[in-house]
Each structure stands twice: as structure tokens, then as C-alpha cells.
Amino acid sequence: FQWIEVSSYEQMSEIAATIFAEQLLSKPDSVLGLATGGSPLGFYKELVRRHQEEEFSFARATTFNLDEYVGIGPGDATSYHEFMNENLFRHIDLPETRRHLPNGLATDLDAECSRYEKLIGESGGIDLQLLGIGVNGHIGFNEPGTPFDSRTHVIELTEATRQSNARFFDREQDIPKKALTMGIGTIMAARKIVLLAFGDNKMDAVERLENGAVTEEFPASILHKHPHVTVIYGK
């Protein structure tokens, strides 16, 4: 574990952008694992800025996002597809055919999960995975209790998670009830992991990640078993 304490959100974003830029410079055809949410917003902004200064290219890269809601997809403002288009994909030279998110509109969701998992394998596996962390220790949409060996699967969103995501939806009934997420086993198979946690409300989770037991009740704790994790955190 490498722990990097930062004094600002901008500093966290810059350090993360440097790690990803170095990854792309040393291996232009890297497979990158990406996340949505508030934690990586500044990171994407910084990555786009540096890319536009031609520091590095995404032309040969491949990306896989952690998760997507069931029932919404490309074109829906609240989908993770759209989040990625808006904050990253629209601004970089990554070919559309190599931007991957689980398809929450698939008619057979289990088949979609297998397809996604297989695609990650066929791409050579994830070189560098970006993560945020939930206040309950979730990574991806893997809530407490998710088996450590899980692969991409369908999950029912807990009421707490639905409420914390409610701000993005106009109407209560629009908040999805399910999502597709890489499993904890999928995440652990990534060669390197960078986890971002910023703000007062994340500090309990960071403390538990640092000092707590490895238990399925706190999904991120499994990262102690991973050989190459960098946690960038601060408040």
C-alpha cells in the first residue's frame, strides 16, 4: 500500500493524472479501469487538460468502467455512459470501439455480465484501475457482504445508496433499483489500483481501510491483499 495524503482535491486530481499519464506513456495500449462519481471529476479534468497539451494519447488505449445502472444507457443524462462522455470521452482521442461500460439496457443481464467479464479478459486484463470508495467501504457497486471472489454481476441498490444518488434524478421513481458492477474479484485482478478519497465524510472509511480487518463487511479492505495499491486521500 502506498498512502499519499494531500491537502486539496486539486492536488489529489493532479497526482492521479500523473499516475495515469505515466501509465499511458510507458504503455500506450494500456487497459484502464475507470470510475464515475465526484471523486474522479477533477482527475478527468486534469487528464483532459494534459492530453490536450499533447502529453500523451489514448489512441491505442482501452477502457472499462466499473459499473452502470440497469434501465438507462447512452443518451440518458443520468447514465454512467453519459457521465463518461461528458467528462472524458468527448475530449480525448480514445476510439469509441474501445470504450467499455456494462450495458444496463441488455435484455439478458446475466449474459451481459459474462460478456463484460470475458471482454476484460480478452483485452489482456486491466493494467490500472481507478476506484472511489463509499462511506460504507463499497468499491464499484459492491456493497458490504459482497463475496470477495465475485465477478461482474447484477446488484440491487440498497436504499441508502439509492438515496445518496437521488440528487442526480428528478423523480424518486427514476432512481434505478439495480446496477451492473465489476465484482470484487474483477477489481482485484487489475495489475495496479489507485483509490481516491477526499473530504471529511470519507475519512472514517479511509481510517477503517488503513487499520481495520479484512472483511467482506467492508469491501475495500480486500485491497490489503493486492500487491500494488495507491490511496490518495485528504480533507
Ligand code: F6R
Ligand atoms: C463509481 C463507483 C462508486 C464510487 C463511490 C464513491 O463508478 O463505482 O464506487 O466510486 O460511490 O463515489 P463519490 O466519488 O461520488 O464519492
